[in-house]
Amino acid sequence: MKKIKFLFSATLVAIYAALTIGAQEPKRTTFDVPYVPTPQPVVDGMLKLAKVTASDVVYDLGCGDGRIVITAAKDFGATGVGVDIDPLRIKEANANAKKAGVTDKVKFIKGDIFKTDFSKATVVMLYLLPEINLRLRPQLLEQLKPGTRIVSHVFNMGDWKPQETIYVNGSSIHVWTVPADKKIPTGEK
């Protein structure tokens, strides 16, 4: 009986230890956006909707484990840059790029997207939050060249209506193109 009790508590200690160690690792509570990886079919959908080809430079703002930029390079031949505020994610993304053999095509930078220069992008990928998209909107319009595509998984851009929306496995993907005058089109509200 005593032995069983001991085993039981030992198991609990092990579970507790595993959980606390696991829970400490991401330290995500201080970030603006929780890290939720995008499923691969959605990644493919984002890249197809953005019409990504070998001539594109894809920036992923909040790149997590780098899967969007890595797929863009590996399958679509594009070059890409991923930005994430969590150094752990950057480490992971670099390891994944190495595994995929695309380190010559992609780069991952630890940084705050609100302080990042992404003016070289021809495609920008987002999976942030509604209010973060809105906060980022002026910066996107200011920095990006006309014709640059912005793709957002799930979240929209307030009164800037997307040009096209597709659905993959029930979740929406939106695309906007930076207009020639770099102003949000009016009369579409």
Added chain:
Amino acid sequence: MKSGHLTILLVLTIAVCAASCAQEKTALGNTAVVPGVESTAMPTPKRDLDVPYVPTHQMIVDEMLRMAEVKGDDVLYDLGSGDGRIPITAAKQFGTRGVGIDLNPVRVTEANQNAREAGVTDKVRFVEGDIFKSDFREASVVTLYLLPAINLQLKPQLMEQLKPGTRVVSHNYDMGNWQPEQTKTITTPDGVDHFIYFWRIPEKQS
């Protein structure tokens, strides 16, 4: 003393579990429901889709047909036919007979509806099916807008089934080391560049 320890451990374990679950929920909660789309009443595909549905701009459709030199006596197969615009355009413009295959029954219904509206139901046919299990031997032209990896996966099947000389056109994605006979860049009015690749099935090597 011991049971006190156990209680603390249990409470902590539950608390950690609950916290991580809650975190996941707040992150995912926003993604769960998309209003007005793919309602539960709609038929669903027999298996998960390999390829996201992105309609092809009409300018690209026209150019794909031009590059493949589609004529009235061709048989056009569109693999992943979506709303049917490629076979329907070919039927309307050249009287071409066409078949569209799509894994998503919603798209097939839509394409048949569009064919009716265009008055080309005698020329085109849309079927629900998996392109990897389809027979498209009778095609003289095949059109594609899939994904780079899916093109590569499909290549052996194209080579096996299609007669030498059959034309294959693909929007945006190439076929790896199979060099296209022709490549064209088209810029749509939104300023986005599109690529169209054109191949001819080579003579079979015996």
